[in-house]
Amino acid sequence: MDMQIFLQQLINGASLGSMYALIAIGYTMVYGVLRLINFAHGDIMMVGAFLTYFGMESGLSFELAALLGIIGAAIVGILTDRIAYRPLRDAPKISLLITAIGISFFLENLFTVLFGATPKAFKAPEYITKVFHIGEIYLPISVIIIPTITLIILAIVLYILYKTKYGMAIRALAFDIKTVKLMGIDADKIIMIVFMIGSALAAIGGIFYAISYPSIDPLMGVIVGLKAFAAAVLGGIGSVTGAVIGGFILGFTEILVVALFPELGGYKDAFAFFFLILVLLFKPTGIMGQDLERGRF
Amino acid sequence: MRKFASIVAAGLLFSGVAMAKDVKIGVVLPLTGQIAAFGETSKKGLEIAYEKNHTLSNGDNIKLIYVDDRGDKVEAATAVKKLLNKDKVAVILGEVASSNSMAMAPIAEKNKTPMITHASTNPRVTKGKKYVTRACFIDPFQGAVMAKYALDNGMKKAVVVTDAKQDYSVGLSKAFKKAYTAGGGEIVKTVLINSGDKDFNAQVTAIKQANPDIIAFTGYYPEAALLVKQARDMGVKTPFIGADGVGFPELVEIAGKAAEGFMYTDHFNEAAATTPEAKEYVEAYHKKYNKAADSMGALAADAYGMILSAMEKCIKEGKASDDKECINTNLRNTKGYKGITGEITINENGDAVKSAVVNEVKDGKFIYKTTVNP
Numbered sequence: 001m002d003m004q005i006f007l008q009q010l011i012n013g014a015s016l017g018s019m020y021a022l023i024a025i026g027y028t029m030v031y032g033v034l035r036l037i038n039f040a041h042g043d044i045m046m047v048g049a050f051l052t053y054f055g056m057e058s059g060l061s062f063e064l065a066a067l068l069g070i071i072g073a074a075i076v077g078i079l080t081d082r083i084a085y086r087p088l089r090d091a092p093k094i095s096l097l098i099t100a101i102g103i104s105f106f107l108e109n110l111f112t113v114l115f116g117a118t119p120k121a122f123k124a125p126e127y128i129t130k131v132f133h134i135g136e137i138y139l140p141i142s143v144i145i146i147p148t149i150t151l152i153i154l155a156i157v158l159y160i161l162y163k164t165k166y167g168m169a170i171r172a173l174a175f176d177i178k179t180v181k182l183m184g185i186d187a188d189k190i191i192m193i194v195f196m197i198g199s200a201l202a203a204i205g206g207i208f209y210a211i212s213y214p215s216i217d218p219l220m221g222v223i224v225g226l227k228a229f230a231a232a233v234l235g236g237i238g239s240v241t242g243a244v245i246g247g248f249i250l251g252f253t254e255i256l257v258v259a260l261f262p263e264l265g266g267y268k269d270a271f272a273f274f275f276l277i278l279v280l281l282f283k284p285t286g287i288m289g290q291d292l293e294r295g296r297f
Numbered sequence: 298m299r300k301f302a303s304i305v306a307a308g309l310l311f312s313g314v315a316m317a318k319d320v321k322i323g324v325v326l327p328l329t330g331q332i333a334a335f336g337e338t339s340k341k342g343l344e345i346a347y348e349k350n351h352t353l354s355n356g357d358n359i360k361l362i363y364v365d366d367r368g369d370k371v372e373a374a375t376a377v378k379k380l381l382n383k384d385k386v387a388v389i390l391g392e393v394a395s396s397n398s399m400a401m402a403p404i405a406e407k408n409k410t411p412m413i414t415h416a417s418t419n420p421r422v423t424k425g426k427k428y429v430t431r432a433c434f435i436d437p438f439q440g441a442v443m444a445k446y447a448l449d450n451g452m453k454k455a456v457v458v459t460d461a462k463q464d465y466s467v468g469l470s471k472a473f474k475k476a477y478t479a480g481g482g483e484i485v486k487t488v489l490i491n492s493g494d495k496d497f498n499a500q501v502t503a504i505k506q507a508n509p510d511i512i513a514f515t516g517y518y519p520e521a522a523l524l525v526k527q528a529r530d531m532g533v534k535t536p537f538i539g540a541d542g543v544g545f546p547e548l549v550e551i552a553g554k555a556a557e558g559f560m561y562t563d564h565f566n567e568a569a570a571t572t573p574e575a576k577e578y579v580e581a582y583h584k585k586y587n588k589a590a591d592s593m594g595a596l597a598a599d600a601y602g603m604i605l606s607a608m609e610k611c612i613k614e615g616k617a618s619d620d621k622e623c624i625n626t627n628l629r630n631t632k633g634y635k636g637i638t639g640e641i642t643i644n645e646n647g648d649a650v651k652s653a654v655v656n657e658v659k660d661g662k663f664i665y666k667t668t669v670n671p
Contacts, residue, residue, distance in 0.1 A: 005502055008531075012498045117329035117367075118337065119519050121550040131530045138531040213495035213523055215551045217331065223493060258499030264489070267461075268499075 004136045009259040010252070015143035015212065017251025018150035022205030023228035024235065024243035025157060026077075026198025032174040032238045033194050036096050040080055040103035041202055042225015046218060048073035048203025049210040050111060053122055062125045070203040076107075077199025078192055086188060104225075111218035119217040122210040129211065146208045153201065154244050161240065166193055174238070223269075230276045236289025245287055250276075317356035320619045322604060323380030324361050325391035325401060330368035331493060331519055334545045335393035335593055339415065342594020343390075345581050346601045353608055357618045362386060366397060373397035377404045377412075387619035388413065388604050393593065394517075395419030395465035402429045411607075411625035415600035416564075416593055418541065419468040423647035430628045430647040432600040432636070433564055434671070436465070439540050440472025442562045442653045442669045443513060447538055448480045452510035456486045456535075458500070458524065460516035463492055469515040469540055477513075485509050490520055497524045501531050509535055517542040521559070522551035529555035536560065541592060549661045559658040560666070565592040565638040566654045568665035578637045589663075592638065599636035603628060 023045055030038045051072040055065025080103050088096050124142075131140050161167035169190045172180045181187050209224060210216050227250060235246025250272055257264065257271040264271070279287065324343065326336035340363070351359040362384050366372035373392055380386045381404070389405055389412040392398045398417035405412035406428050414422060415432045418439055423429045447455065455477055460466035474484050486507040488500045501524070504512060512528070512535050514521055521543040528535075539561040549556045567579045567590045578598060582590040607627035608618045616623045631643040639651045655666045 005506070009499065009502065012496075016496055112329050116337075117331070117333040119331070119522075119547060119551060121547070121553075123553075131532075133532060140530055209495075214526070215495070215519060215523060215547075219331070254496070255499055259502055267489075268494075269491070 005259070008137045008139070009255050011137075011139060011143050013252035013255035014147045014248065015251070016255060017248035018147045019205045019208050019212070019224070019247075020228045020231045020250050021150055021244040021247025022153065022201045022208070023224065024232040024247045025154075025240055026202045027229050027232040028235070028237055028240055028243040029170075029194050029198050031232070033170060033177075033191055034085070034096070035093060036085065036100060037229065038198075039097070039100040039225070039229075040107060041198065042221035042228065043104050043107040044073050044077050044080075044199045044221070045202040045206035045209070045224065046111065046216070046221035047076050047107065047206075048199075049122070049206035049216045049220065050115070050218075051203075052207050052210065053120060053216060056123065062128075066207050069207055070200050073203030073206070074196045074200040077195040077202075081192060081195040086191075108218050108222070115218065117217060117219070119215040122214040122216050124211040124214065129214075140212075142208070142211050146212070149204070149208075150244070153204065154240070157197065157201075157240055160197070166190065170194060227269075227272065230273060234276050234279055234286055236286030239286070239288040242286055242288030249287075317358065318619075319358050319360045320353070320608065321360045321362055321384055321386040322601075323377070323384060323386035323389045323391075324363045325366055325373055325376045325380070325389065325397075326363065327368035327393060327397070328363070328365035330366075332368040332394060332517055334518065334547055335416070336365070336368075338545070338591050338593040339391075339393060339597040340594075341586055342578075342582070342590070343597040343601055345578060345585060345594070346598035349581070350605065353605070353612060353618050355612050355618060357608075359605070366392065368394060368397065370397050370400040374400040374404060377401045381405075381408050381410060386410070387621055388624055390415065390597070390600055390604065392417060394463065395422055395468070396463055398422045399464060402426055405429060409625075410621055411604075411628055413600045413604060413628060415596040416541070417465070419464050420646075420648070421464065421468070426647060427629075428625050430603075430625075430631075430643055432596050432603060432638075432641060432649055433541075434651055434653060435648050436469040436540075437472040437475075438671060439562050439653060440469050440474075440515075441476035442655065443473050443538050443540060444476035444480055444482065445669070446560065446562070446655050446667075447511045447513070448477065448482055452536070453481070454483050454485050454507075454509045455511045455513050456488060456504050456507050456509040457484055458488050458490060458504075458512060458514045458516065460492050460520060461489045463516060465542065466515040466517075470513075473513050473515065490516065490524070492517060492520060494520065495523055497527045498531065500524070501528045501533060504528065504535070505531065505533050511535065512537045514539040514543065518545045518548045519551075522548045522556065525559060526552045526555040538562075544592065544656060544663055549658060556658045556661075561656055562653050562669075563592045563656050564651075564653065565590075565595040566656055566663065566665040569654055569668060570637070572635065572637075572639075574635050575637045595637040599634075599638050599641065602636060603631055603634055603641065606634060607631070 048069045052065045052069030055068040128142050231246035231250045232243045235242030328336040364376040366376045393416045395417040398414045413430045418436045420435045459470040537559045543561045544563050579590045607624045610627040611623040634641040641649045652670045656663045
């Protein structure tokens with residue numbers, strides 16, 4: 001493969017990895033505080049993309065519609081916690097997990113019934129989808145914008161976690177919920193903030209995904225959610241930086257497998273998950289992960 | 298009173314034994330899921346045909362029972378079992394995707410219930426089956442039409458894009474390759490995709506390196522739309538040719554300008570509708586839905602028409618309109634049925650022998666190019 005094409009694939013991989021990373025952050029944060037694998041998280045991403053789509057359909061500009069999508073998804077995220085997860089705080093973890101799967105099915109089917117299952121065309125504005133080329137390399141502007149924004153967001157999330165009071169409370173929750181409550185901190189409020197941040201990031205990931213692959217449907221979150229979850233595990237679930245690293249690794253693997261062995265393109269998911277198994281065999285806690293029972297970010 | 302009289306009259310017509318009853322046809326379609334457009338368009342056509350005629354000459358009423366399989370093989374098989382065991386249908390109509398029809402066919406065969414698929418083109422759907430018939434042509438023919446059209450237009454080097462998850466695509470790719478190489482063309486590369494995938498940049502790069510004259514895409518429209526868009530974004534200007542799985546409005550909606558020039562083979566184009574049956578259907582379709590009549594709907598309407606005509610023959614033979622054996626025999630012996638998509642004759646394998654059309658996307662519309670006879 002010549003250098004230019006390799007470079008092009010590398011950039012594509014970074015763009016795909018960014019979307020996984022954004023969604024993986026939500027998985028990892030919720031897991032950190034609640035020890036819950038929030039299976040509805042991929043569907044929150046779908047909600048974000050759909051709300052943006054409807055915003056644009058009703059005449060809003062792309063930016064406003066995206067804002068609507070992000071806020072809407074954050075609200076849906078908070079609501080799922082309030083309605084479905086909070087009543088089960090003291091229930092066994094497995095009940096919580098099954099509830100999460102239930103919420104996932106509920107969101108998928110609700111959107112299918114309301115808006116139909118036919119893929120809808122997502123029309124992103126010209127300035128993001130425009131393609132420019134340097135020599136043989138063709139690039140939509142989005143593949144530059146997406147990783148950049150992802151890294152900025154990562155910086156913001158890390159800032160919140162390590163430099164603000166709320167961040168300190170979130171990290172404390174991850175260690176021990178009961179003690180945190182005894183300290184007079186409103187744990188439910190902090191958990192709400194975690195869901196809000198996670199869902200908003202998922203929505204941003206969903207909008208990026210819709211810009212890159214302009215066809216959205218109610219089941220779009222299933223596979224992406226699964227891959228983002230794999231990314232979170234790969235990076236070490238519970239670790240935000242790990243989630244981002246995991247996302248990028250997964251994105252690169254997927255793209256490079258197909259680039260190097262185009263005949264095997266149909267099996268790229270298999271390769272991605274095979275790679276995940278391989279890493280976990282040698283480092284069961286993931287790349288950035290430590291002992292699973294110790295909370296951390 | 299008049300109703301009573303007509304029932305009596307109908308009863309007398311039918312050797313005085315039976316009262317007018319309901320005859321159930323089970324319809325299995327992907328009404329939701331990734332390929333929902335297949336199901337939705339099929340249903341639209343079916344409804345036109347149903348509204349036109351749903352009473353048999355002996356007064357029996359046809360009832361359609363729709364089951365949504367979400368485009369999933371397992372669900373399709375479950376749907377057939379439900380239709381047979383719970384609803385006791387006389388005939389099964391469906392599916393669109395060959396993989397799903399193949400999951401249904403063995404169950405219909407085992408229960409000796411006639412099944413007709415309006416749009417599954419993979420040869421294995423009917424292969425070795427006595428009770429499975431189809432209203433459409435099969436992929437070896439469709440693949441040959443694609444190959445011939447490409448070669449006739451001077452495109453001698455092809456990359457084939459196969460959807461590894463779909464039997465339809467695997468079979469069609471094989472048929473295309475065979476006809477294309479036999480006609481003097483060269484397959485420079487085969488690229489695999491999976492239905493449900495959205496990122497094809499790597500495949501596009503592989504195609505770009507192979508530098509073909511034509512890209513033969515044998516999958517379905519959701520992937521076609523994203524692939525052609527990503528190919529054009531990456532500067533690949535090679536024309537695409539597809540088959541009956543891509544000609545849906547979603548192709549244009551999702552791919553936008555990138556879809557321009559996409560050629561594909563299909564069963565029907567309303568611009569080529571010349572027979573009275575076709576004209577009547579197109580007119581009714583425009584009136585009801587206010588948009589262009591597509592091939593899936595037309596095929597579904599034809600399959601429905603073939604079932605009704607088989608039932609009428611049974612009535613003439615003095616048998617019940619829901620006699621499964623009789624319906625099946627008459628379906629399999631369909632000869633020169635004047636359908637919307639052309640004249641349909643069923644061969645010894647249960648496959649329809651009929652012509653194909655070639656269309657092309659132009660200014661966002663599906664323009665008729667030519668008709669190819671078997």
